[in-house]
Amino acid sequence: MAYGFDTLQIHAGARPDPATGARQVPIYQTTAYVFRDAEHAAALFNLQEVGYIYSRLTNPTVAALQERVATLEGGVGAVCCSSGHAAQIMALFPLMGPGLNVVVSTRLYGGSITQFSQTIKRFGWSATFVDIDDLDAISAAIDDNTRAIFCESIANPGGHIADLDAIAKLADSAGIPLIVDNTSATPYLCRPFEHGATLVVHSMTKYLTGNGTVTGGVVVDSGNFDWSASDKFPSLSAPEPAYHGLKFHETFGPLAFTFHGIAIGLRDLGMTLNPQAAHYTLMGIETLSLRMERHVQNAEQVAGWLESHPTIEAVTYAGLASSPYHDRVARICPKGAGGLFTIALKGGYDACIRFVDSLELFSHVANLGDTRSLVIHAASTTHRQLTPEQQTAAGAAPNVVRISIGIEDAEDIIADLDQALTKAHG
Template structure:
């Protein structure tokens, strides 16, 4: 369906009328296992000689429809869905990494990702070097013989920083490494990282893809363009796999090697499976993705401009503002909009931020983003509280800022709520 436009793909990609019933919406296949036609059929499925369904930890028709739709929207060769965005990050790294190996990542990342990369992956024997991705030379300098991937967010959480993806991809190409881009905040409607040189794209489907705060989920999309056999650095994909009678995934499956490995080995052994009901909710959410993102962006721009002009505010980090240091980058790489997440520095610092959060009525105080509802959180005391103050400031989550996720309500109502809360917070 690659010839169709985005608005059509978000409704039709990966979905056909159910062959058993004719149901037009993708059914929820709430089943653990699938009956084989005969013993030979089962053997072919387990030997990866035939594509089909074995067990829902590996594949499920509802989840497969979602994976196909997300791959189509991102322009990828294939995708695998899993239980959360954090799971997607581990799934993306799993075929690439091994004890003693490392990744190079942007300093501008979600606090939970910084913790995952700086602390948790050490238990696997992996490590991470954090670099300012506005400095391509620094990215290249951080790469060594043990580096296996470069990682960034297209639009960063929490400050809404816009990454210059082509510049980062140029470094990744030069050093022969895959570039992994978390595209959660942009969604494929605002940015398609593969078109800018990304090898893999990850999502927290919990956010804009689903769009209604009902389920958690994640996805990894493969461009199908990276040569996993060229350097000898990725033996999981280029060398014979003992569990599949010596099958070499890249040689046998070409552009689909990473996707099949993620299912046949990653989901099989890590078990980070998305449930079919969650996939169903996400499929329904994606049907209105373009409509929602246009409203998110319009509201975010209106609210950010109002806040920037308010004397009770020190600064606003929204990339869609004319005053933003990323304005030219936004016009070049994110022409449909700079997302709907940004931070606001409130005069009065930490205490004023807490009062602002406590006095809002329409905004919801939750640890989430990408909802149809507008959300707020004080990152330094919550999502980024595990970081040092220096790390918080580098991540755009200093003690004097709050993070806003602008929803699709009426913009004037959102501004009025912020106005009354700021009055209380700075009185």
């Protein structure tokens, strides 16, 4: 039977505990698991049998979360890890090698821009940044050493919606995967696999958990990419020395990337999600659709009010009819444009600082996707490490404030914004 999203967000991956009958997924707070015998242990270590060995690799609580997120995204498998940044490295790890590159959107979270522009150089990888709306620029950036295209479905901080269908066609023609960060949209608003994406990553810290309690990341595999179609991805298509010459794609088919993420990625990188964090995220996902509906409803009302406010220069919310990305909402995010956007204040940098300091209901934090309304001045915080040109390209210019609209009463959110804008502009 094909269940609906609201049913799957509660039941996918969750079965009564066979030992106790516990209905909620237990927190399996254990390091290791007892093998039935020596033959069973050998089969697990040889990847001949699926099971639990050591919680750096697999854990029943985490496994339930992996199944739930993969189901909601329409993927074949998922690998959870310790943060969204960890998920990005985990997604690239099987694809990349020294001298290889990835084509990356300029409209990314500031920390992601730093990770791609600076940190991955230490692996011998490189990133070419492009305006993800410029299809010609994407094509020109792809060369023989390109192994993926990376973008966000709904960009952080500006709420820009990427044309995933068009980008996926370019990736297909180049024989490389499209990796989509779906954090800001969640699978309730956007399902990138339906638009041709190969892999999806999330910072589960944000909307999936939804309550600001834990950090976590996940990589979801569509199962649709032919890793053996060329010699570009030897980690998945060629013999793996650590497993006696096993070929992941030949052996595991559509689940090749997922198995590699666990057997190689988590084994050697160790970016493990702890079971208590997985438990919090499982509980958060149970109400995902309800929360996202309210996030969208509030964001539409608040963005519309802000657009007409005399102190506001611009509002970037794609749900507004005035947005240049409004026509993509129905196609890419049919249930709404999310709860994240930016506002540009006419008073510039100083007004932004006064505005943030004057808010009372909003929390000034380096996070988004909480039930609470959150605010941050990206140019002085999350995007501070970027050049002014990079800040502007990422949608985080000095006169811009990022707003994550929560699920409080919209009238209360507007009242708080109104009093803070008044104080910010004297």
